[in-house]
Amino acid sequence: MTELPKARVATASLAGCFGCHMAILDMDERLIDLMARVDVDRSPLTDIKRFTRRCDIGLIEGGCCNEENVHVLQDFRRNCDVLIAVGQCAIMGGLPAMRNAIMHSDDPLRECLDEAFLTGRYIRNTTHNAPNDPALPLLLDEVYPCSEVVEIDYNIPGCAPTGDVIYETLISLLAGKFRGFEREKIRFD
Amino acid sequence: MSGFSFTIDGVEITGAEGQTIMEAADAAGIYIPRLCDHEGLRHQGGCRVCTVKVGGRSVAACTQPAEPGLNVENETPHITKLRRDLVEMLFHEGNHLCPICEASGNCELQAMAYRLDMTDPTRFPYLEPSRAVDASHPDIALDTNRCISCGRCIRASQDVDGKGIFGYVGRGIHRQVAVNGENMAATDAEVTDFAMSAEVCPVGCIIRKREGFATPIGERDFDKGLIGHEIEGKKADD
Numbered sequence: 001m002t003e004l005p006k007a008r009v010a011t012a013s014l015a016g017c018f019g020c021h022m023a024i025l026d027m028d029e030r031l032i033d034l035m036a037r038v039d040v041d042r043s044p045l046t047d048i049k050r051f052t053r054r055c056d057i058g059l060i061e062g063g064c065c066n067e068e069n070v071h072v073l074q075d076f077r078r079n080c081d082v083l084i085a086v087g088q089c090a091i092m093g094g095l096p097a098m099r100n101a102i103m104h105s106d107d108p109l110r111e112c113l114d115e116a117f118l119t120g121r122y123i124r125n126t127t128h129n130a131p132n133d134p135a136l137p138l139l140l141d142e143v144y145p146c147s148e149v150v151e152i153d154y155n156i157p158g159c160a161p162t163g164d165v166i167y168e169t170l171i172s173l174l175a176g177k178f179r180g181f182e183r184e185k186i187r188f189d
Numbered sequence: 190m191s192g193f194s195f196t197i198d199g200v201e202i203t204g205a206e207g208q209t210i211m212e213a214a215d216a217a218g219i220y221i222p223r224l225c226d227h228e229g230l231r232h233q234g235g236c237r238v239c240t241v242k243v244g245g246r247s248v249a250a251c252t253q254p255a256e257p258g259l260n261v262e263n264e265t266p267h268i269t270k271l272r273r274d275l276v277e278m279l280f281h282e283g284n285h286l287c288p289i290c291e292a293s294g295n296c297e298l299q300a301m302a303y304r305l306d307m308t309d310p311t312r313f314p315y316l317e318p319s320r321a322v323d324a325s326h327p328d329i330a331l332d333t334n335r336c337i338s339c340g341r342c343i344r345a346s347q348d349v350d351g352k353g354i355f356g357y358v359g360r361g362i363h364r365q366v367a368v369n370g371e372n373m374a375a376t377d378a379e380v381t382d383f384a385m386s387a388e389v390c391p392v393g394c395i396i397r398k399r400e401g402f403a404t405p406i407g408e409r410d411f412d413k414g415l416i417g418h419e420i421e422g423k424k425a426d427d
Contacts, residue, residue, distance in 0.1 A: 092315065188288070
């Protein structure tokens with residue numbers, strides 16, 4: 001039997017909680033099967049920070065809340081043939097997007113930082129400032145879903161998607177047979 | 190009773206004088222998706238998710254009377270796409286963050302998205318309106334970020350409870366459900382009202398305090414099956 005060439009997969013977590021990466025690991029022993037078919041390039045799982053070559057599939061967890069997220073996402077779009085948004089944060093902003101609209105404020109980002117670092121009831125912050133080190137990536141005015149920044153090819157919904165759904169999606173994409181999800185398996189929570 | 194027959198997607202069913210298409214379909218075990226219509230409430234025909242085609246024309250199944258000989262189209266790819274677009278637009282219009290919503294799993298909007306295969310709501314910009322949360326009442330909270338303006342609470346409060354706690358304000362895109370008073374605490378709302386019961390609000394807008402996660406995620410209404418499976422199950426049992 002001739003071995004098929006392995007596909008290259010890259011992953012990144014932007015404004016997410018790493019829950020979707022945990023869900024990838026949740027494939028359990030099927031990871032062995034998956035690893036026989038793919039090599040993992042740039043990813044927090046391999047700790048490779050830059051693309052070593054062009055990848056077939058990029059998995060994005062989380063939306064964009066700062067400029068570094070945007071740069072990473074654009075880099076993924078440039079270097080991946082197929083880009084997949086994994087989880088609600090990547091698809092529609094998710095929990096971080098709460099700071100966009102639900103603060104009832106004219107300046108929701110300022111109010112969010114103030115409450116987190118200055119005015120919150122349980123804050124002990126001796127600097128009396130929100131973190132502003134120049135090394136920190138600049139926050140965006142809002143949290144943006146990935147699809148508002150680059151073209152996204154597929155979305156895997158869930159918070160987080162189950163390991164089953166991620167595995168089945170990847171396997172059917174690799175086989176060129178992806179025809180959507182089984183609707184009984186889709187959850188947004 | 191004067192019964193007559195008509196067809197839905199080619200299946201012959203029996204209707205009675207005075208029934209709507211949806212009522213006849215429900216009785217026959219055929220599910221027509223709906224959000225603003227609810228058993229026991231007067232029909233409104235507002236959400237249009239129950240749109241069906243009769244003789245090539247789009248009508249709301251919840252308000253259109255059943256008539257002898259109708260040929261109703263319900264679950265065709267074309268109509269399913271129309272419904273999916275309507276549901277998708279509802280997701281864009283409010284702030285529907287399923288992962289943080291205590292109604293997730295019991296939410297009819299979310300369940301309708303599952304049923305209609307809406308997996309990537311990314312075609313339109315999110316409007317992200319800034320809406321208030323009213324937690325003034327000791328037993329009830331209102332999170333209007335999740336409101337889809339179906340008006341079920343309005344009809345339940347007016348017609349069943351006889352109170353009229355809710356009403357519409359504004360027009361067009363600005364139309365919203367509002368409380369008839371300064372806030373919830375200033376009304377005579379009680380947590381025992383039908384309008385406040387779990388079945389009336391299809392989303393997580395009307396919240397009964399202190400019961401949010403009594404049923405864990407994964408064991409909720411629509412974890413047991415797609416929305417409408419109970420009505421469809423009736424057919425299988427016959």
